[in-house]
Amino acid sequence: MKQLDYLDDRVAESMAYLSHYFDHAMERATSPYLATAISALRDVALGGKHLRARLVHIAAGEATGPENQAAVIFGAAVDMLHASFLIHDDIIDEDPLRRGIPAVHHAVTEKTGSARVGNAMGILTGDLGLMVTYQLLSASPLDDSLVRRATGMVAGYAAQTVSGELLDVSHLVNENIDIDSVRLSNHLKTSLYSFTAPLHLGSVAARRDNPDTLSAMSAVADPLGRAYQAADDIAGAVAPVEVTGKIQGGDLVAGRKTLLTMRLCDLSLEEAVEQVTAEGDAWLAQARGAVASPHLPEVTRAGLHDTIDRVERMLHAHR
Template sequence: MLRTLPSFLQKSCIDLIRPRPTRGRPTVSSPHPDEALLRLLDDGHARAVATGPAQVSLWTAVRVAADGGKRFRPALVVAAHDTLGGGRPEAAAEVAAAVELLHTAFVIHDDVIDGDDVRRGRLNVSGTYSAQAIADGAAADDAAGLGRAAGILAGDLALAAAIRAVATCGAPPDVVHRLLDLFDDALHTTACGELADVRHALHPGTADLQDSLRMEEQKTSIYSFALPLQLGAVLADADATTTARLGDAGRLLGAAFQLLDDLLGVFGDPALTGKSTTGDLRTRKQTPLLVHASATPEWADLSGYVGRDLTSEELVEARRLLTACGSRAFVEEMIEARLAEARAILETLDVADGLLPVVDACVPVSAPGDEVAA
């Protein structure tokens, strides 16, 4: 159960970048990736200034979108590089910052796809542009259209900046080529998962549990965990087996992370998570939580709370039904199983001491009762 999950899920994201044990080589601690990210954002701002005031506004929206969050993806890049005894700290910091910009791009685009105007408790790119248009006298539909356009374009800018940062990270050309291959694979996989997510929502009940789990692995696990770990390994000149096994561990960690995020999407506290607790139900997201519930007797009652906006009282009842039918416990057990399997892989690779502290600090935190904090 969430209240008894291991330490993976019971720590805040603190002290992420620090020297870590390496396997037989001196530690070369990488610079903090936030410094590299600020440089990338400053570079983008300079290009925007050269283009004009409207572009400055759009890039400022990207900058705001990149602010906040737990930064665990760049932390994993640096931790993998340092733990494996890598000797390219500057390049590791640059690539780590690129991964955070990649995440920013996906977040901006995801909100456009889901029709959400709020992220981390504040207006996102689309919401900001839409609200400003309404304040300027635009009709609601026209304002929403402007918001969507701004979100698409801002996400594109963040994505282009991320790829450019990898290409210019300063690593040898053959290493850069391998890094770009990993980025390209992650982009294709994430796009596939995102599209499957929307497609499954169009036809509730057609996706089985394996379809749902595969969609979540493609949408989140690869770019959030497998990609950062493998990027760090490549920068550290790790062998192919180690790099591949880190990808396996990353997929498991990402699956656990996304499954917990699914619980946050229903049982979380928006004041703590910054995300809606009715959005997944409203958009009929075919998460493992809902797919499992759809095969239980309680679904006859629960289905009435899916596909529409809910009042606070209705959300309480939907939560009760998801708990009573065993779907919440089912997802919690899957989280624990995947975390245990990932830990075993990292221990076999003899990198657990260097990587697990970062994972412990970065996977969302569980809270007592029916609410889950991020």
């Protein structure tokens, strides 16, 4: 889509900003273990599809000057936050793979022969990423009021993510839960930091963070995030490692409570996939309707429609 030609270059600017930070951090590494943590964090942060950074730039539009500089930095920060959560999530879920290669904690465990050391390194590497997220914002050349606004947003949505993860972990030991509880944990741990936060930060960067615009962004982000999680829940149960980079059927083996596994008491796997797909489609329809808001700039609407189409392809990839 020609209207979105700017996006790849803007995301690349955010990743270059992040890469530059890692270059300096590696120069100051005072021990082999710190160098290992920085290197692992870099691999996770600079890998992947950069959906969250892309959403920042979608919300910011074709910003220039200081507004573009803010969007570049905010895009780097949200991808760093995401990397931190992934590293911690792999430990929580005891996943040995991330994007087809050993997860940080598992790689260190294999190297040292100690799961304790591996888990400790994984936790600390994720913690380092969280600190770097806020350092990227606080040490940036941006205006202090802008940094304060963005930092407050990131901290608030990060706290909600932790709340969602805690709820998700509680499902492992609580058999008396319903699917709405799973939907709530999905919303807290995925929709808010992966969709709402980047879109709000992009609006802040472009100086369009008025209540009407932020509300319009949230109206798209919430159902889009829920559809994204539905697609992820399907992939976690049936997609091969070549697609997810994680062990096939990991959610089934680990007994995790997801939109799909919660349905397996009454349905076959194929039937459950169909139901979760239908639920995801309903969320996507809601997101598409919300994109029509007059409070969203035209270029942002185009970017959101493109993102919805991408999530839809993910959702239907394993039917």
